[in-house]
Amino acid sequence: MIDKALFIMQNWELIGNYLLSKYRHHHWLLAALKGLRNGIVYGCKVRFPHALVMVFLFQEGTILQKFQTILRLTKTHATNLAKFVFSYKLIKGGLEKFTGKVEEWHSFVAAFLMGYYVFGENNAVNMQINLYLLSRIAIGLAKLAAQKEVITQPERPIFPWFAALVWGIVLWLFEHHKDVLQLSLQKSMTYLYHESEIWTGIRNFLLRNSDKNI
Structure with missing residues (x-):
């Protein structure tokens, strides 16, 4: 048993290449497995540094509690992304096999x-994640509508007006209806716009934020 394990460890690349070659006709299944791997790696790369910064900046608790939160958030992001990519590739590949061709609706349904x-x-x-995607698809659908000539292509830059509308609405909501905003956004904007109005002397004007060591 130990000899077999040592043989596999020493020849893992050779064995792996053999299996990939043997099952090369099942590309969609292999792609799903590769998607599982990429989901885990990408989820960890994206979530860990983000959680590290946000948790240490805005959350209370001991160092151990903060690291437990960071690891929990990273695990959730990575596992969800891995499950989604794996299942999406599997369903989409299965639909393509079933219909015998690639259709646009396969992507949507999967x-x-x-x-x-x-x-x-x-x-x-x-x-x-869902809010991040929502903002991207809103812009993407607007661009697609212009490409398909559903709407006319703007003759002047519209991004400044887009930025003005976004920031106007978010600050109006924050100042007057804060409870409807996501909690992490509330914390960020409270730090930027409300806690910047509070100080008692030069020490917590320049070096610290009120009574917080930030």
């Missing part, structure tokens, strides 16, 4: 189903 089951739980990580 992602719709797994979006419900993987990212449908209302937690902090899923909320952030």
Whole structure:
């Protein structure tokens, strides 16, 4: 048993290449497995540094508690992304095999189903990911509508007006209806716009933020 394990460890690349070659005709299954791997790696790369900064800046607790929170958020992001990519590639590949060709609706149906089951739980990580995608698809759909001539192509730059509208609405909501905003956004904007109005002397004007060591 130990000899077999040592043989596999020493020849893992040779064995792996053999298996990839043997099952090369099942590319969609292999792509799903590779998607599982990429989901874990990408989720960790994206979430860990973000959680590290946000938790240490804005959350209370001991060092151990903060690291436990960081690891929990990273695990949630990585596992959800891995499950989604794996399942999406599997369903999309299966639909292509079933219909015998690639159709645009395959992508939507596969992602719709797994979006419900993987990212449908209302937690902090899923909320952030879904909101991130929502902003991107809104811009993407507007560009697609212009490309397909559903709407006329703007003759002047519209990005400044887009920025003005976004910032006007978010500050209006924050100043007058703060409770409807996401908690992490509330914390960030409180630090920037409300706590910047509080000081008792030069020490907590320049070196510290009120009574917080920030």
